[in-house]
Amino acid sequence: MSGSLLRDRRDSLAGRLTRTLILWVGGVWLVCVFAVVWYVDREINHNFDNELVEVSHRMFDMAVQELEKLRLHHENGNQDTPLIAPKQLFSEDAVMYQVVDVHEHVLLRSAEAPDDAFDVPLAAGFANNQTWRIYTVRHPTLGLYFQVADPLDERRRALNRTLFGLIIPLGAVLPLLALVLRRVARTELRVLQQLAAEIEKRNGADLRPITLPGLPQELRAVGDDVNRLLERLSQSLDVERALAANAAHELRTPLAAARLRLQTALDHDLKRTDVEGALQALQMLSHRAEKLLQLSRAESGASLARARVDLVQLAGTVAQEFWQDPQINERLKLKVPDSTAPVAFGDVDALAIALRNLVENALRYSGDGRVTIEVAAPCVLAVRDAGPGVSAEQLQTLRKRHVRHGSDRAGYGLGMSIVGTIVEKHHATLELASPPPGAARGFEARIVLQPA
DSSP, rough: OHHHHHHHHHHHHHHHHHHHHHHHHHHHHHHHHHHHHHHHHHHHHHHHHHHHHHHHHHHHHHHHHHHHHHHOOOOOTTTTSEEOOOOOOSSOOOOOOEEETTTOEEEEOOOTOOTTOOHHHEEEEEEEEEEEEEEEEEEEOOOOOOEEEEEEHHHHHHHHHHHHHHHHHHHHHHHHHHHHHHHHHHHHHHHHHHHHHHHHHTTBOOOOOOTTTOOHHHHHHHHHHHHHHHHHHHHHHHHHHHHHHHHHHHHHHHHHHHHHHHHHHTTTTTHHHHHHHHHHHHHHHHHHHHHHHHHHHHHHHOOOEEEEEEHHHHHHHHHHHTTTTTHHHHHHHOOOOOSSOOEEEOOOOHHHHHHHEEEHHHHHHTTTEEEEEEETTTTEEEEESSSSSOOHHHHHTTTTTTOOTTTTTSSHHHHHHHHHHHHHHTTTTTEEEOTTTSSSEEEEEEOOOOOO
């Protein structure tokens, strides 16, 4: 249990963020330390070299004078052996030097200088051996060289002190920095945990939008996207529930009628009238199933396109479908404007479904009367019939689902509901009138679309 909890903490966003910040901060700190060390190393060498130059220039004359004094005391001595200067007062800070002639003979050496300290070629300037850095300067008038040696260990120790002085605080501060970063990460990510908790609460029964004030900009965008997803999911569930409810309501009667007709036909040795009645019931069932699918597609709105739609071409296509039936050919009329065809933005298939449903309702309720499809400017689709029409009270209920105004017919019911849903998805207007303006009887439905 404790191992699983530890893994969860390691895999948490706060833990990852803390580790990443520590690694980056520590890495940047180390890079800065090495950059400082490189700079300090240059400065240390520069300062030590300046001291060598300054000491050599100051002591050259003193060393020459000391050489002449020692030569007076050792006139009969061995000229091949270098003279040794007296010990300096502070031996721990003694200057290591020697005087050399142009033939590389060592004439004078400080008492503290080792024999191998100046084991470098004789040339003016700086030179290094394994343990010493030597500066050589030539006398401007005498044929003499003056060499000063400085131990490299002192420079390394100075550099190491600087390096350790920067790294040790990092090692001491890093655990404290980890705690601070962890606390900051948890505090700042608490709002993300709240967002996750709100998302976790949502289910099929609760698809309310998530409202968390004070979200940062990045999480605000996530919250907005989640809310849009919840809205689409809610719409899909509503469409699914509506389809189930509509199916249960609309298909119950034709299914029962088809079952009764078939049972009667079986009981009476398949009489033709009973079989025809069952066929009619099945046709009604197919018709209502098609209407339910159209309604579900219209209510979902997921597949609705937004393109330029030529309303004259659309009306002509729908009218052509009905003209294929000889009984309807004489009853249906198409009226289009003489000027430029109106063009609207919308889904051509969905608008065709809406117009087809209006025509079907008009043909069904107008008896044997004529039906007119009219395309008018600026972007209007109208279906008008000369039937008996509906009363003012009935006109108010036509948009409601499952409402019919005849016991022997399918009624406006789903058809008008489909039209209303498609019109709403197109942000258009559905206008119903009975009778139409300027007529004594009949019914008119107008879809007013937005021009392209």
